[in-house]
Amino acid sequence: MLAKSTEYAIRALVFIQLQNWQDKRTGVVEIAKEIEAPEAFTAKVLQTLTKHRIIASMKGRGGGFFFTETSDQMTLFQVIQVMEGESIFHKCGFGLKNCSDANPCPMHDKYRTIRDGFFAIAQSETIHSLSRKVSEGKAVLNRVSFLN
Amino acid sequence: MLAKSTEYAIRALVFIQLQNWQDKRTGVVEIAKEIEAPEAFTAKVLQTLTKHRIIASMKGRGGGFFFTETSDQMTLFQVIQVMEGESIFHKCGFGLKNCSDANPCPMHDKYRTIRDGFFAIAQSETIHSLSRKVSEGKAVLNRVSFLN
DNA sequence: TTATAAAAGGACAACAAGGTCTTTATATAA
DNA sequence: TTATATAAAGACCTTGTTGTCCTTTTATAA
Numbered sequence: 453m454l455a456k457s458t459e460y461a462i463r464a465l466v467f468i469q470l471q472n473w474q475d476k477r478t479g480v481v482e483i484a485k486e487i488e489a490p491e492a493f494t495a496k497v498l499q500t501l502t503k504h505r506i507i508a509s510m511k512g513r514g515g516g517f518f519f520t521e522t523s524d525q526m527t528l529f530q531v532i533q534v535m536e537g538e539s540i541f542h543k544c545g546f547g548l549k550n551c552s553d554a555n556p557c558p559m560h561d562k563y564r565t566i567r568d569g570f571f572a573i574a575q576s577e578t579i580h581s582l583s584r585k586v587s588e589g590k591a592v593l594n595r596v597s598f599l600n
Numbered sequence: 601m602l603a604k605s606t607e608y609a610i611r612a613l614v615f616i617q618l619q620n621w622q623d624k625r626t627g628v629v630e631i632a633k634e635i636e637a638p639e640a641f642t643a644k645v646l647q648t649l650t651k652h653r654i655i656a657s658m659k660g661r662g663g664g665f666f667f668t669e670t671s672d673q674m675t676l677f678q679v680i681q682v683m684e685g686e687s688i689f690h691k692c693g694f695g696l697k698n699c700s701d702a703n704p705c706p707m708h709d710k711y712r713t714i715r716d717g718f719f720a721i722a723q724s725e726t727i728h729s730l731s732r733k734v735s736e737g738k739a740v741l742n743r744v745s746f747l748n
Numbered sequence: 749t750t751a752t753a754a755a756a757g758g759a760c761a762a763c764a765a766g767g768t769c770t771t772t773a774t775a776t777a778a
Numbered sequence: 779t780t781a782t783a784t785a786a787a788g789a790c791c792t793t794g795t796t797g798t799c800c801t802t803t804t805a806t807a808a
Contacts, residue, residue, distance in 0.1 A: 660775025
């Protein structure tokens with residue numbers, strides 16, 4: 453469903469949020485390790501997120517990535533949009549160029565339900581809401597839940 | 601969601617079904633044109649489908665692709681499985697290796713609903729059911745509905 | 749003011765998916 | 779039995795995504 457780079461982005465953002473809640477600023481090395489993604493590639497992903505103001509960054513000693521007031525409450529939709537565009541929310545499941553309610557492909561109705569459902573998730577869930585689940589021990593960010 | 605090759609496969613199969621219902625056997629050239637896919641690539645897709653007995657084929661003059669009794673009533677799931685495997689129905693939306701009900705990622709519950717919904721469609725819809733919609737004029741296979 | 753620790757940026761390598769082309773095998777019709 | 783129409787097969791090319799590496803910029807601490 454989502455591109456790998458988008459998955460990395462979301463996982464990274466949740467981790468950054470968790471760190472921020474503990475008044476920590478975190479860098480690529482630590483982030484990549486935590487989300488189990490290649491370091492250099494994670495750096496690229498974070499660069500993209502920073503360029504699009506999903507997060508902010510600081511260079512130099514003690515630098516790293518963090519949320520600002522304006523970048524707070526980012527929805528999944530916004531992140532997905534920045535990472536891979538939003539064609540995923542519009543595309544016909546059958547692959548037709550001009551599929552619509554008026555000119556439907558044979559899967560149109562059922563597939564639209566699924567696609568719209570995914571869109572609803574993307575709109576309602578935020579980095580905040582996901583992070584909260586993790587900090588409450590209701591979900592995990594990587595392999596295993598380390599309740600500490 | 602689905603790979604392009606899978607989309608081509610499903611569209612091709614529906615067209616083949618429609619042709620079969622008219623007691624016609626159809627070949628790559630016509631199929632590719634109808635489903636608006638590159639000819640050589642469509643040939644590869646059909647080769648895969650034939651190899652996995654989703655359809656049968658005949659070489660030589662008057663040859664082409666067609667359904668047999670045993671290959672009738674193919675579900676979308678079976679087609680998807682042959683074309684791209686079924687990881688799409690199991691994969692975690694967050695990208696976690698070990699995401700499960702017991703060890704859920706922060707999107708687990710909601711994403712699973714979507715994924716399971718898609719699985720239900722794939723299991724319940726068949727090449728038959730899709731083709732019927734087209735032949736009844738309720739859906740189209742390509743750009744526009746040509747009711748003839 | 750210099751050394752160091754970080755992100756930013758650019759070039760490119762590896763791999764997968766999508767797509768093309770040419771040759772071979774096989775069935776049918778003339 | 780020969781010409782033709784078709785699918786099968788294999789080699790290859792193209793593009794997009796994922797991933798790496800090296801250099802540059804910038805902030806901080808000593």
